[in-house]
Amino acid sequence: MTTCYECPRNCGADRTSGLGFCGCGKEIEICRASKHFWEEPCVSGENGSGTVFFCGCNLGCVFCQNHQISRKLTGKTSPVHCFSQTDFCELLLFLQQTGVENINLVTPTHFTEEIAKALKTVRPKLSIPVIWNSSGYEKPETLKKLDGLVDVFLPDLKFFSKKNAAAFSSAPDYFSVAVKAIAEMHRQQPKTVLENGRIKQGVLIRHLVLPGMTVESIKILHCIAEKFPQTPVSVMCQYYPAGRAKEFPPLDRKLKYLEYSLVKKQAKKLGLTGYFQETDSATSVYTPDFSDNGLLDLFFSPR
C-alpha cells in the first residue's frame, strides 16, 4: 500500500499516509451494511441481499447515485467505520446470521487486497454466495486475488466511447479495461448457476442506459453478445440526475421511455437474456439512505 497500483488508475499513492484517486487509505472503510431488496430478483431473493457499502470509488462517475459515500462530497451521511480484517470477517458472519440471501460487496475494487485476505479466512464459514458488485474498472491481475473466493461477479459495463468515459468518469480507457476485467471474472466463474431463482455462481453484467446515449448502449450490447454471449445481462433504466449530473448535459435529465424501449428491443433482438427494469425505477427511492448506517449500529452493539 505504500505505492498503490491496485486499480487501472495506477496512482502509485502511498495509502498509509495519504489518499489516491479513490479517496481511501489502507483500512477498509464502510458506511452502511443492510438488507437490500432492490437488486435484480435473483440477487435480492425474498430475504434481501446483504449489502456492504464501501466508501470511496476508483471510477468516480459524475452521475453517481451513491455520491455521498463514493466521493464523500455532499449530503448527510452516517459516520465512516474503519474495519480491521477481523472485524470485517465478523461483519460478514453477522450479515449471514440475519438471514440474507448473499453477501453483496458494493464498490469494493480499491480494497481488493484487504478484502481478499479477509475472505481467505472467513469464506469457509459462509454458506451463502459472495457477490463482487463493481464498476468493472479493474485490473485482471488484481481480480486474480479473488480466485476461489467470490461466487458471483456483478460488474457494470458503462461506457463504450473514450469520449464519454473521459467526460463522465475521467477514464478514457474504461471500455477496454472493463472488457478485460469481465473476461477474468468469466475465467473464475464461467457458468451461471441459479437455484430456486437465486444466483449462486457466475457473472451478471449490468448496463445502465444513460440519457441521450442509446447508440452507446447498443454498441455495448453488441459487444456483450459477441464476447460474452451466454452471460445474463441486467439492462437498467433507473437513471436520474444525481451527484454532479446537472452540470453535464444530457445527463441532466431522466431517461426517456423511448430511449429505454429502443435499447431493450435491441437486447432482445441480439438474444441477450437477463433482466429489464420497469420504467418507474428512475427515482432516488431505490437508492439507500446513507444517513443511516443500516445494520452497523446493531453489529457494533454489545451482544
Ligand code: SF4
Ligand atoms: S486503488 Fe485508489 S490509490 Fe490505488 S491506484 Fe486505484 S485509485 Fe489509486
